[in-house]
Amino acid sequence: MLQLIKRNLYFRRWTLILYFMILLLWPFHYLANQDDVIGLSFVYLLINIIAVIDSAHAYRLFRRLGHNQAYLFHHSLPVSKMQLLNAHYVTVMMLTAFGALLIWSYGIRESMIDFNGITFSTMWLFISANLLTFIVGFPSCSEKMNDKIPIIGYIFLMLFLIPFVICIILVTIGMVKFDNPLYFAPLDVGIWYFILAIILALISYLYQIFSIIKR
Template sequence: MKNLLIRNVKLRKWTIVIYAILLLISPLQLVIENNSIITKVMYSLVAMILLFVSVLDSGHTFRLNSKLGHAKAYDFFGSLPVSKKEMLNANYITLILFTLIGAGILSLFNVPNSNVAASDINIDITLPYSYIAINFFAIPIAFKKYSEQKSENISYLMYLLVMLLIIPIIAVLVTLAVLMLFNIKLTMLDYFEPVFNYGFLALSIIFLITNYIIQYKKVN
């Protein structure tokens, strides 16, 4: 499994470089005041990098699968003298490791959260939490058969659109419909903010663990 982990890390070398750069420059935001054109440009560049990382690295298992060789990856590596259990564990460790590191680095910066607002209602969907949840959902949804074999009918772009846009919008609309149906004040929507943040994250963890148990039983 050690060699599989090394393989996965090497395939993510550019991600590691970006993470390292962000980690090194994170203390600068505490000592540099954003009151000049140069610093504003610098902050804008960092914000663009953070946006790039948070979007492109959401569901980074798709990117790893692409570098491994897409659909044929599992057939190839499954033919090598490694056990399926080692492949499963290596991919789960890689997913969790890069996800937590990415979320940790994003949390070091003052990243604007996704915001849903209407009159007195204001809901912030915290980026690091949603980043972890979207990545944790990737394997149960798109790699539920084997952790290196992607479902052919699920594309990376479609996954991002559904997880980043469609599901949050639907969740808010359903919550609004329930409040209106039972004639509850819309300001009560503020109390659902922890549900959107922690509930989505908790659900992703449950799905990830459940899928691991199912896959482990299949390959063991």
């Protein structure tokens, strides 16, 4: 399995190099003049772009593995399906953890979604979206993508549409039940989104293990 993880990380080597370079610049950013609006804005913009583009690491890794029929080749390799599954999960979680460290280290506290005081912080959304790829993008196996939801659609769905709908629901509940649209504000729903993503990712993992054993 270790060799599979190394292979997967090699496929994402340029992402890792970019993350590493940005982290190396962190001490200079910390010591820099906080009044340098242009410099700080560039850094924050870059990290926010990364938070969006890399919120579907599993999709981007899959693109390097081949098209949707590539699973026939990968399943013919002298490794077990369990090893392929574990390597896929570990790789995505490692890349996600590295990206989350990047967001956290630069103190990106802004929320991608802010509706009536109900927010979804960038870091929790980033982690959640990556975890949810397991059950939405790759429900059957890590080498076969759900082609009904492309990467752009997935990112829009998980980072913007679903959080926005949740905000509307909470505001509506506040208005109807408590006669106060700000009843749930201020509230960072991103943490609960993250907890839900963990549960669903675990369910997806156990389901795929069961499917492998059953076969």
